């Protein structure tokens with residue numbers, strides 16, 4: 001692990017141990033904004049050789065995960081939440097158009113939930129945003145992007161419901 005990743009992981013551990021709720025996540029988002037303001041940190045955490053999803057660190061006790069994402073081309077995701085978890089999106093390069101949604105109808109295993117757009121905004125380099133449990137959003141990008149994300153748990157192991165526009 002690079003020094004910058006080691007210290008980020010340690011800082012996250014301390015913050016989440018003291019404040020496991022939204023307040024601690026806000027502090028981590030601030031920390032990411034400070035880090036990513038320096039291009040040297042961007043290159044250390046998300047080198048351009050990074051794939052679309054790379055797990056950089058998984059905390060053995062608290063379960064949070066630090067991920068790096070590098071997309072060479074435009075990318076669109078459907079509305080989704082993070083199941084039982086939270087997530088922090090921190091833009092490293094390029095721009096992400098983010099939409100937040102209100103839930104209109106619950107989702108189930110057999111039926112997608114319904115959502116409507118609440119607001120949209122841009123994540124630009126050095127901007128980080130917290131999505132708490134149940135928050136619904138969808139990122140879209142029109143060009144290459146790089147992000148650092150921190151999730152409360154490894155979401156690749158969590159089954160999620162689908163949502164569509166009402």
Ligand SMILES: [Fe+2]
Pocket residue numbers: 080081082087137
């Ligand atoms: Fe997400």
